[in-house]
Amino acid sequence: MIKLRSWFRHWRKTILMPLFLASFITVVWASTPAIAQMQRPLLFPSQPTPTPTVQPSPVVPQIPRTEIRGVWLTFNDLDVMKDRTKVQNAVDQLGRLNFNTIYPVVWNSGYVTYPSAVAQRQGIQPFVYRGSDGHDILADVVDRARRRGLLVVPWFEFGFMIPFTSELALNHPDWLTQQRNGDQTSISGAGEVAWLNPFHPQVQQFITDLVLEVVTQYNVDGIQFDDNMSLPREFGYDAYTRALYKRETKKDVPNNPADQAWMRWRANKITAFMTQLKKAVRDRKPNAIFSISPNYYDFAYKFHLQDWLAWVRQGIADELIVQVYRPNLQSFIEKISRPEIQEAQKRISTGVGVFTGQRTNPVSIRQIQEQTRAAQERGLGVAYFYYESLWDIAPEPASDRQAGFQALFPEPATRLAQW
Numbered sequence: 001m002i003k004l005r006s007w008f009r010h011w012r013k014t015i016l017m018p019l020f021l022a023s024f025i026t027v028v029w030a031s032t033p034a035i036a037q038m039q040r041p042l043l044f045p046s047q048p049t050p051t052p053t054v055q056p057s058p059v060v061p062q063i064p065r066t067e068i069r070g071v072w073l074t075f076n077d078l079d080v081m082k083d084r085t086k087v088q089n090a091v092d093q094l095g096r097l098n099f100n101t102i103y104p105v106v107w108n109s110g111y112v113t114y115p116s117a118v119a120q121r122q123g124i125q126p127f128v129y130r131g132s133d134g135h136d137i138l139a140d141v142v143d144r145a146r147r148r149g150l151l152v153v154p155w156f157e158f159g160f161m162i163p164f165t166s167e168l169a170l171n172h173p174d175w176l177t178q179q180r181n182g183d184q185t186s187i188s189g190a191g192e193v194a195w196l197n198p199f200h201p202q203v204q205q206f207i208t209d210l211v212l213e214v215v216t217q218y219n220v221d222g223i224q225f226d227d228n229m230s231l232p233r234e235f236g237y238d239a240y241t242r243a244l245y246k247r248e249t250k251k252d253v254p255n256n257p258a259d260q261a262w263m264r265w266r267a268n269k270i271t272a273f274m275t276q277l278k279k280a281v282r283d284r285k286p287n288a289i290f291s292i293s294p295n296y297y298d299f300a301y302k303f304h305l306q307d308w309l310a311w312v313r314q315g316i317a318d319e320l321i322v323q324v325y326r327p328n329l330q331s332f333i334e335k336i337s338r339p340e341i342q343e344a345q346k347r348i349s350t351g352v353g354v355f356t357g358q359r360t361n362p363v364s365i366r367q368i369q370e371q372t373r374a375a376q377e378r379g380l381g382v383a384y385f386y387y388e389s390l391w392d393i394a395p396e397p398a399s400d401r402q403a404g405f406q407a408l409f410p411e412p413a414t415r416l417a418q419w
Contacts, residue, residue, distance in 0.1 A: 067413040068321065068351035068381025070101035072155060073141070075108050076358075077387045082131045087144050090387065095148040097402060098409035103224055103291075103383065104141050106214055107156040109190070110166030114138040114218075118209045124167040142218050151221040151415055153291050153319075154214050159228030160203070164194040175203050177231070177238045180255065186232055198231055199241050199269050208280055215285045222289025223281060227323060229274070229292070230306035233257045236266050267305040271314070278316045291319040293353055293383070297340045312344045320344045321383045323353035327367060333374050341380070349415070351381030357389035365396055365404040372408050 071094065073081055080086045081104065094102070106113050111125050114136060119125040131137050138154065145152045162168050164185050169176060177197040178184045185192050196203045211223055234257045242253050245265065254262045278290050292308055300306040311317045324335045336352050344350045352375045357363035368384075375382050384390060391401035 066349075066415065067376070068101060068319070068349055068383060068415065069099045069409060069413055070103055070153075070321070070351070070381070070383035071099060071390065072383065072386045073102060073104040074157070074386040075105055078113075078129075080387065081113075081137050081141060082129075084131065084133060084135070084140055084144075087140055091141075091144045091148045091150060093402070095150060097405045098412045099150065100413055100415055101151045101153060101383070102141065102145050103153050103155040103293075104138060105157050106138060106154040107210065108158050110158070110162040110168045112210065114214070116210065116213060118206070118213050122168070122206065123171060126167070138214075138218055142220060146219065151289075152219075153222040153224050153289055154218070154220055155224045155226065155293075156207075156211065157226060157228065158190075159225055160196040160198050160207075160231060161188065161190070161193050161228040162196060163190075164192055168196075169194050172202075174240075175200055175206075177235045177241060179234045180237045180257065182237075186234070195231055195235050197236075197238060197240060198273060199236075199244060199266070204273050204276070208277055211277060212280060212284055215281055215288055220288075222291055222318070224289075224291035224293060224319075225274075226293040227295045227300065227304065227306065230270065230294075230300065230304035231266065233263055233266075233303055233305055236262075263301075263305060267301065267307040267310075270305060271307055271310050271316070274311055274316050275314065289318045290316065291321065292317045293321040293323060295323050296335050296338065297322075309340050309343070312347055317348060319349045319351075321351040321353050321381075323385075324371075325353065325355035325385065327363070329367075329370050329374065332371050336375055336378060336380060345379060349381065351375070351383055354382050354384050356384045356386065357394060359393050362393070362395045363389070365394070365401050369404055369408060376408075 080090055091102075104113075111129070112119055113129045115128050116125065129137055131140060142152045175196050176184050176194050177199075179186075184194050186195070187193075196207075198204070214220065215223055236257070237253060245251070245253050245262075249261075249265065256262070281288050281290060292311060294300045294306055294308045295304070297309055300308055308317065308320070312320060320341075322336070322341060324332055326332055326335070341350060352371075354368060354371050354375070355363060356368055372382050390405070391398040394401050396404075
């Protein structure tokens with residue numbers, strides 16, 4: 001028994017312990033590559049120490065914020081637009097406050113704000129809007145905005161709407177449409193107005209010629225049409241449209257202007273024209289932004305036959321700015337949260353028109369900030385109506401208003417091309 005114990009102690013020291021130690025080192029080395037690397041110089045001192053491979057951290061690209069930050073230059077802003085110095089100051093200030101887009105008016109009250117060969121041929125404008133130095137207003141705005149890095153998208157504000165006493169209405173009475181009772185005018189925010197017939201080929205050609213004139217002669221980034229690129233549903237009872245409807249549907253025009261089939265036929269005709277107009281613009285300027293700024297959808301279609309959701313779905317519009325001019329924040333939020341706006345966001349650049357005030361209707365910077373932030377929280381851009389009421393015509397000092405916009409836009413934002 002004594003001999004047996006002596007033999008076992010000898011076997012444990014000479015065989016079992018070295019075997020256990022070798023197994024332990026092998027397991028640890030194989031299961032932990034970093035430790036194995038550290039142990040190799042000790043086990044194999046004749047080999048050079050390898051340099052550990054360090055994997056670089058993945059580079060995450062810094063994507064700039066993309067957001068519409070625009071302002072309309074209206075007829076109310078003509079005193080600014082006519083003066084080179086004022087235009088320069090305006091553009092510089094907008095640039096400092098991180099705006100990125102200007103929408104200058106080019107079609108209003110049956111007149112254009114630039115020298116137009118199309119208008120001259122039609123004999124509709126016996127004068128030309130010029131700057132204080134006799135210069136081209138639109139060319140100056142475009143040039144100075146370009147230097148500051150702002151996009152310029154001229155705005156066809158009146159669309160098919162014109163004053164009843166304008167040269168265009170007087171020279172082309174056959175271009176006008178009418179209501180069922182024969183009235184050729186309606187009351188709008190611009191007063192008593194007439195409506196060009198959007199279904200008449202000569203009207204369509206006239207609008208197309210004006211639009212192409214702008215995008216061809218000026219270094220602009222696109223063109224914009226608002227809620228007046230439409231027709232009040234009470235109109236369409238002129239002789240030309242009655243005959244066209246009869247020929248295409250084999251039916252007489254319904255007496256009820258709200259008849260669903262009659263509304264749909266007229267809305268589709270306007271959509272078809274917008275399709276043609278978009279193609280004509282892109283043929284001249286392939287990267288031009290085709291922008292629309294309608295009213296909220298229920299109103300736009302039901303009362304003005306403007307099916308802008310179809311324009312979005314059919315790829316006609318590249319940019320959508322829905323006018324939501326109301327002082328109540330909850331009502332504002334309800335309108336900008338509508339499903340059709342959410343659908344548009346998935347397809348094109350989308351924003352909200354925010355009212356910043358008028359001389360007779362000032363708006364506080366607090367209201368502007370609340371509405372802008374509500375839009376931003378929902379991933380929407382903004383465009384303000386209009387320039388002078390940003391800070392020159394306002395209830396607060398200009399410095400306070402500008403500080404308010406600086407708080408809204410602390411960093412620059414790029415424009416995202418969707419096409």
